[in-house]
Amino acid sequence: MIFKGLxxxxxxxxxxxxxxxxxxxxxxxxxxxxxxxxxTAENKALLSxxxxxxxxxxxAGETDILIGIKASSLPAAENALQKIDQLFNDxxxxxxxxxxxxxxxxxxxxxxxxxxxxxLISIAGKYAAGEAMKALKQGLHVMIFSDNVSIAEEYELxxxxxxxxxxxxxxxxxxAIINGIPLGFANVVQKGNIxxxxxxxxxxxxxxxxxxxxxxxxxQAIGTGGRxxxxxxxxxxxxxxxxxxxxxxxxxxxxxxxxxxxxxxLQKIADHVKKIKKPVIGILIGGNPEILRQAGxxxxxxxxxxxxxxxxxxxxxxxxxIDNDLAQRKTGIVALASTSGKGLQGKFLRGLFSGGTLCDExxxxxxxxIGYTYSNSPLNVDFRLTDLWKSRENSxxxxxxxxxxxxRPHPMIDYSLRNKRILQEVSDTDVAVILLxxxxxxGSHPDPASELVPVIHESKKISPAILFIGSVTGTDxxxxxxxxxxxxxxxxxxxxxxxxxxxxxxxxxIIHQLSSKQPSRSI
Amino acid sequence: MALNDLFRQPLKVINTGLVSFKxxxxxxxxxxIQVSWKPPADVKKEAVTILNAHQHQIDEANRKALDIxxxxxxxxxxxxxxxxxxxxxxxDLILHSGPPIxxxxxxxxxxxxxxxxxxxxxxxxxxEEAEKVASSGEIDYAPCHEHAxxxxxxxxxxxxxxxxxxxxxxxxxxxxxxxNEGLGKVLRYGAYGPEVIEKLRWMEKIMYPVLKNAxxxxxxxxxxxIIAQALHMGDEVHNRNRAATSLFYRTIAPAIVETSENxxxxxxxxxxxxxxxxxxxxxxxxxxKACLDAxxxxxxxxxxxxxxxxxxxxxxxxxxxGDKWFVGKSPVPDALFFPGFTKDDANPDIGDSAITxxxxxGGFAIAAAPAIAQFVGGTAQDAxxxxxDMYEITAGxxxxxxxxxxxxxxxxxxxxxxxxxxQNITPFIDTGVAHKNPGVGQVGAGVLSAPMEPFKKxxxxxxEEIQH
Numbered sequence: 001m002i003f004k005g006l007x008x009x010x011x012x013x014x015x016x017x018x019x020x021x022x023x024x025x026x027x028x029x030x031x032x033x034x035x036x037x038x039x040t041a042e043n044k045a046l047l048s049x050x051x052x053x054x055x056x057x058x059x060a061g062e063t064d065i066l067i068g069i070k071a072s073s074l075p076a077a078e079n080a081l082q083k084i085d086q087l088f089n090d091x092x093x094x095x096x097x098x099x100x101x102x103x104x105x106x107x108x109x110x111x112x113x114x115x116x117x118x119x120l121i122s123i124a125g126k127y128a129a130g131e132a133m134k135a136l137k138q139g140l141h142v143m144i145f146s147d148n149v150s151i152a153e154e155y156e157l158x159x160x161x162x163x164x165x166x167x168x169x170x171x172x173x174x175x176a177i178i179n180g181i182p183l184g185f186a187n188v189v190q191k192g193n194i195x196x197x198x199x200x201x202x203x204x205x206x207x208x209x210x211x212x213x214x215x216x217x218x219x220q221a222i223g224t225g226g227r228x229x230x231x232x233x234x235x236x237x238x239x240x241x242x243x244x245x246x247x248x249x250x251x252x253x254x255x256x257x258x259x260x261x262x263x264x265x266l267q268k269i270a271d272h273v274k275k276i277k278k279p280v281i282g283i284l285i286g287g288n289p290e291i292l293r294q295a296g297x298x299x300x301x302x303x304x305x306x307x308x309x310x311x312x313x314x315x316x317x318x319x320x321x322i323d324n325d326l327a328q329r330k331t332g333i334v335a336l337a338s339t340s341g342k343g344l345q346g347k348f349l350r351g352l353f354s355g356g357t358l359c360d361e362x363x364x365x366x367x368x369x370i371g372y373t374y375s376n377s378p379l380n381v382d383f384r385l386t387d388l389w390k391s392r393e394n395s396x397x398x399x400x401x402x403x404x405x406x407x408r409p410h411p412m413i414d415y416s417l418r419n420k421r422i423l424q425e426v427s428d429t430d431v432a433v434i435l436l437x438x439x440x441x442x443g444s445h446p447d448p449a450s451e452l453v454p455v456i457h458e459s460k461k462i463s464p465a466i467l468f469i470g471s472v473t474g475t476d477x478x479x480x481x482x483x484x485x486x487x488x489x490x491x492x493x494x495x496x497x498x499x500x501x502x503x504x505x506x507x508x509x510i511i512h513q514l515s516s517k518q519p520s521r522s523i
Numbered sequence: 524m525a526l527n528d529l530f531r532q533p534l535k536v537i538n539t540g541l542v543s544f545k546x547x548x549x550x551x552x553x554x555x556i557q558v559s560w561k562p563p564a565d566v567k568k569e570a571v572t573i574l575n576a577h578q579h580q581i582d583e584a585n586r587k588a589l590d591i592x593x594x595x596x597x598x599x600x601x602x603x604x605x606x607x608x609x610x611x612x613x614x615d616l617i618l619h620s621g622p623p624i625x626x627x628x629x630x631x632x633x634x635x636x637x638x639x640x641x642x643x644x645x646x647x648x649x650x651e652e653a654e655k656v657a658s659s660g661e662i663d664y665a666p667c668h669e670h671a672x673x674x675x676x677x678x679x680x681x682x683x684x685x686x687x688x689x690x691x692x693x694x695x696x697x698x699x700x701x702x703n704e705g706l707g708k709v710l711r712y713g714a715y716g717p718e719v720i721e722k723l724r725w726m727e728k729i730m731y732p733v734l735k736n737a738x739x740x741x742x743x744x745x746x747x748x749i750i751a752q753a754l755h756m757g758d759e760v761h762n763r764n765r766a767a768t769s770l771f772y773r774t775i776a777p778a779i780v781e782t783s784e785n786x787x788x789x790x791x792x793x794x795x796x797x798x799x800x801x802x803x804x805x806x807x808x809x810x811x812k813a814c815l816d817a818x819x820x821x822x823x824x825x826x827x828x829x830x831x832x833x834x835x836x837x838x839x840x841x842x843x844x845g846d847k848w849f850v851g852k853s854p855v856p857d858a859l860f861f862p863g864f865t866k867d868d869a870n871p872d873i874g875d876s877a878i879t880x881x882x883x884x885g886g887f888a889i890a891a892a893p894a895i896a897q898f899v900g901g902t903a904q905d906a907x908x909x910x911x912d913m914y915e916i917t918a919g920x921x922x923x924x925x926x927x928x929x930x931x932x933x934x935x936x937x938x939x940x941x942x943x944x945x946q947n948i949t950p951f952i953d954t955g956v957a958h959k960n961p962g963v964g965q966v967g968a969g970v971l972s973a974p975m976e977p978f979k980k981x982x983x984x985x986x987e988e989i990q991h
Contacts, residue, residue: 062748102908104559104915104946109537113556117529120548122540123560131539131560141529145540165526181534181553184544188551220530244526442547479550 001032001070004077005054006084007039008065018065021087028083030076031069039064106134120183121170122146128171129153136160136168144170144225145184147402151232154225158236167244168237170225174201174443177208177221184223185412185443188477192217194310195251197241199224199258202355203285203303205439206473206500207257210307213475213482216314219251226356229261229269238265239272246276253314254280255306256297259360260287270295281309285357286364286379303361304499330505337509340495344432345465349373349511350425351396351435351504352418354411355473358437359398362504369508370394370515376401391425394511396435412444415451426459426466432514433467434459435507437500438489440474440482447480449488456492467510468494471503561947566979570986574941577823577989581843581941584823588842589919589937592826592882595814596692598743599806602735606682609670609699613682614644618667620678620875621833622848626658630834630870632713635961636677637664639715643723644681650715650962666838668829669846671816672699673808673875676711676957677834684723685731689746689809694817700809702726702734705799711874712957712964733792737778744774746810749803750884751923754934759892760807761876761885762953762968767803772796808875811882818842825985826918827938830881830950830973834873834957839977841940844988851976858956858969859898868966870959877952877973883921883936886951886970887913890926891934898953898970903928909951909970910935916942916950940981949973 018036025034035052037043039060047053052068060066067084071077103109110116119135121128125148132142136157144157149171161168169176169183175198176183180191187205189212198204201223208218222241229235238258245251254276261269261284273280273295282289282297283306289299298319300306308322349370353359356377363372363379372380374395376388385395388403398404399411399418411418418436425431438448445451459466470489474482486496497503538545539558548555574581606612617640619633629637638653641662647653656662667674674680686699704722708714738744749770756766776793783789796802815828824842831838837853840846853871860866879885889895890910893903910926913935920933938950949972956967 062745102559102911103556104561104912104948106537106539106558108911108915109539109556109558113535113537113554116535116537116556117532118534119537119539120544122538122544124562127560127562135537140537141526145544167526167529179530179532179534181536181548181551183536183548240526244530247527248530250530442551443544 001072002074002077003052003054004069004071004081005052005056006067006081007056007060008067008088024087025069025080025083028076028080030072031080032072033070034080035066035068037066038062039066106131110138116140118143118178120145122184125149125171129157132157132168133160136164136166139164139166141167142169143173143176143183143223144168145173146170147172151227151230154227155233158228158233162236162240167222167240169223172227173223173225175204175221176223177218179220182442185439185441186221187212187441187474188479189475190215190217191219192314193219193250193252194255194314195219195245195248195253196221196255196257197224197238197245198222198256199226199229199238199261200285200357202439202473203257203283203357205355205441206303206358207255207283207307207310209473209475210304210499211311212477214308214311216311219248220245226259229258229265231262231264235261235265235268239268242269242272242276246278252278253310254278255310256280256282257303257306258284259357260284266291270297273297279313281306281313285360302365302499302501303357304501329502333502333505334509337506337513340467340506341510341513343465344467344510344514345463346428346430346432347511347514348428348430349394349433349435349507350391350431351507352421352425353396353398353437354400354418355437355439356398356400358473358500359396361500362435363396365501365504366394366396366508369505369512376403391428397421412439415445415448419451419455422455422459423462426463429463431463431466433469433507433510435503436468436470438470438472438485440472440478440480440485442479444480449485452494453488453492456489456494460493468492469497469503469507470494471497471500473500564944564947564975564979566944566982567986570983573986573989574825574982580823581825584821584843585826585918585937585939588818588821588824588826591694591818591821592814592937593919593922594693595747595817597689597698597746597810597813598692599687599738599746600690600743601688601738602685602731603688604682605680605684605686605699605701608686608688609672609680611670613663615661616663616665616682618665618670618672618674618678618680619833620667620674620676620873621831621853622836622838622850623666623669624664624833624835626664628835630873631959631961632870632873632957633677633679633834635713635715636679636710638961639710639719639723640679640681642715643720644683653715666831666833667875668812668831668840670699671697671812673812673878674701674711675703675804675808675876676874676955677713678875679710683727685727685735687806687809689806689813690743691813691817696813696816698809698813698816700805700812702730703799703801703805705795706801706965708964712955713961714964715962729788730792730795733779733783733788734775736782737775740778740782741775744771746806747923749774750807750810751925753803754884754888754891754924755927757892757894759879759885759888759895759953760803761879762898762955763800763892763895764803764807765800767807768796768800771803771806804876807884808878811878811884812875815878815881820845823989825940825982827881827940827981830877830938830952831875832872832877834870837872837974837977839940839981841981841985844981844984847984849977849980849984851974851980854971854974856954856956856969856971858967860956860967861965864958864966868958868963870957872952872954872971873957874954876954877950880950880952881938883917883924883934886953887917887936888924888926888934889951889953890928895953898968912948913951915946916948918942940978940985943978944982947975949975949978
């Protein structure tokens with residue numbers, strides 16, 4: 001029989017806790033008996049009674065903990081002694097899980113939820129990088145929703161994340177879906193086998209919604225933040241996300257969404273795609289997809305098309321019929337434009353957008369029918385609005401841009417700025433059509449119809465002939481329920497098209513037809 | 524965690540920022556915890572850069588400081604007259620609580636207590652005379668803390684007052700504190716009437732020798748052990764000392780009976796200790812002081828070794844900045860007032876008793892003391908939240924002092940000024956409230972969060988110290 005004794009000096013625990021500890025010790029292999037007590041005279045007498053008042057305890061005092069072990073072998077005794085510290089630690093940190101305590105720091109939160117695997121950060125940009133680094137250093141993946149993080153900080157964070165096989169989504173990453181959980185602004189979509197990498201938040205929302213609405217589903221949707229594909233960042237996360245989706249067994253089809261990347265980055269992406277053995281659909285909003293096509297990517301021109309392609313490919317279908325359907329729809333839209341354009345007053349279009357990528361896409365669609373449009377974020381720099389509070393001719397405004405969101409919630413959450421702007425636009429007698437996007441999903445306004453319906457009615461009082469056209473990004477599973485929102489907006493007289501592209505095509509056609517009639521009307 | 528592993532686990536999210544995201548995550552079926560994040564306190568950028576650059580040295584120094592603080596072994600070993608035992612004590616020196624202050628800036632209670640002490644010491648016979656002497660320049664003033672001492676409230680120590688001697692056996696340093704006078708009209712709250720002086724005389728002539736003999740008989744009393752047990756019995760040993768006083772009484776009473784020669788004195792002394800729930804405060808304070816003083820002068824350390832108030836200013840000292848005081852305006856506590864008094868009567872926070880919080884007791888351990896939860900909003904949950912908050916600004920957890928409700932988690936110990944700044948949370952302090960005018964006494968008890976200013980200065984002061 002082996003006797004081993006250990007003193008923990010200057011500690012104090014109540015006897016019940018210590019008895020529980022010794023019970024734990026007794027469970028270990030080869031432990032015959034053990035006793036853990038405070039070193040009082042009474043306790044020493046107890047130890048003597050069970051033959052555990054060892055010589056090492058002789059000088060121990062009342063504030064010392066005496067740990068006595070009777071074991072069948074020396075290794076068993078030593079093993080038990082090694083376990084002691086852990087047992088004390090567990091005792092001290094065994095926290096009550098049932099109540100949700102207020103924590104003020106990442107460190108304290110991690111103590112309460114030690115198995116946390118993702119940190120979602122939406123605090124002021126100048127503090128976001130620091131919080132993100134804390135999470136990365138603890139091995140957590142990170143999504144930074146905040147903007148106003150410097151590009152140097154973004155690079156540092158992404159390089160660190162890359163080196164440690166972690167995800168760093170953002171900064172300014174508005175949307176992601178990880179393991180079926182929507183993060184930030186994101187829609188409730190079907191689970192499935194399509195993986196998305198997006199350097200565009202609303203692009204991700206529109207494409208994932210289209211996919212889900214056409215009977216396919218999403219495995220993972222990873223946002224990278226819009227700057228990832230710039231030269232300074234070099235596509236670090238875009239490439240990592242492609243890699244991880246390439247390796248992911250659940251993902252059978254990949255969709256890439258971004259604005260045109262820096263040529264070097266685009267080349268890296270193309271080189272990487274060649275190694276992926278899954279179908280890859282790519283959309284470079286407004287960019288030339290030729291390099292991607294050469295790399296084997298199925299290129300899409302619009303977000304809707306990308307979603308439809310992905311849905312078809314994921315079900316093993318050809319994409320050819322999609323192009324036919326879309327072409328047919330376009331013909332239909334020309335006809336629809338001439339009927340719904342009847343009786344309109346004025347000649348100009350004003351688009352007021354909450355989604356930046358949708359705003360870009362609309363301008364691209366319009367370019368083909370009515371040419372460049374004025375914007376705070378124009379395709380052509382000559383069409384930059386000098387006063388962003390005042391539209392001119394055909395204007396397409398991104399209300400989600402920094403200059404509008406300073407000190408104000410995002411227009412997807414807070415409709416007040418857009419509502420005001422709508423009334424301002426319809427008061428301009430030259431305006432014939434208002435084009436809107438309505439983005440649903442987690443994070444967005446809980447009931448956009450309650451905001452838009454009254455403003456549509458009010459607009460019609462100001463300008464009875466005004467026409468509202470729009471599309472709704474989202475699904476029937478979203479908390480707002482797309483079907484209900486569409487029904488209410490249509491009831492208010494708004495034309496809701498199946499996608500942003502379709503809405504933009506219709507608006508463009510109407511304006512185009514109005515302007516060609518213009519000379520005869522002015523007589 | 525490799526990237527692909529994330530896809531095989533349920534999502535568990537730490538959400539910092541928009542609370543709606545947390546709600547959404549939970550609705551969608553993920554586990555989420557919200558960080559109630561605040562931007563850091565505003566300090567000079569250069570200071571942040573310097574402290575960040577020296578993070579490892581500071582961490583190392585803090586480990587050392589915390590180790591010393593946690594391993595202190597404070598014992599009550601005896602009693603003596605202040606003049607004979609406090610280092611640097613003189614007949615014409617009066618010690619006060621908090622950071623250094625001149626007579627002209629002293630608050631009412633401190634002035635009252637000083638005038639009372641001058642009468643007690645025989646420098647004056649009337650209060651008018653005492654006031655004249657006090658401001659004449661004949662008398663010097665110094666913080667208790669600069670003489671290894673602590674005093675509750677006004678914290679006045681004059682030459683003839685008997686003091687407890689606490690020895691930190693682990694590190695060989697000592698700390699001193701007067702006897703607690705009980706509640707009501709007492710010197711420490713700035714009262715100076717004849718009954719106050721009379722009580723002080725009785726404590727000196729009768730109580731002191733009785734206690735001294737009893738302590739001598741016992742040899743020494745382990746204060747850390749009493750405090751640890753008291754925390755399990757509902758004390759936090761700042762505003763509530765009932766259990767600790769009982770434990771102390773249980774320890775000392777037999778020795779008093781055994782050593783005292785006069786039955787009448789014995790009964791009076793025993794009743795005095797027994798009748799004053801705060802008897803042990805004047806032991807929990809110097810016990811804390813003895814542990815913290817051992818951690819002074821550790822270069823780079825950002826751990827506070829002193830928080831103290833003189834009723835005008837709130838002062839902080841760090842282990843890594845020597846004898847420097849970092850000072851800001853002392854706030855008026857949130858308090859429950861005795862009948863007839865309001866916040867208008869209250870003096871700004873006063874006393875060295877925040878040494879207990881500096882040691883991980885008092886407000887830091889309020890979760891152990893549900894009986895005084897009415898000071899912090901009335902529910903035990905409120906008290907628990909205050910303690911939990913303090914874990915976020917401390918370097919570690921106590922190895923001896925524990926919170927039963929938190930499954931015997933060690934109390935938050937070792938205030939790290941870096942965390943105070945980063946988390947923008949200041950230490951939470953239990954306190955008594957003195958009337959702002961001299962001669963009145965205590966008007967209430969309550970709590971306060973320490974002001975940020977001294978901590979900002981301490982943060983910047985440490986950066987300066989490191990740079991030079």
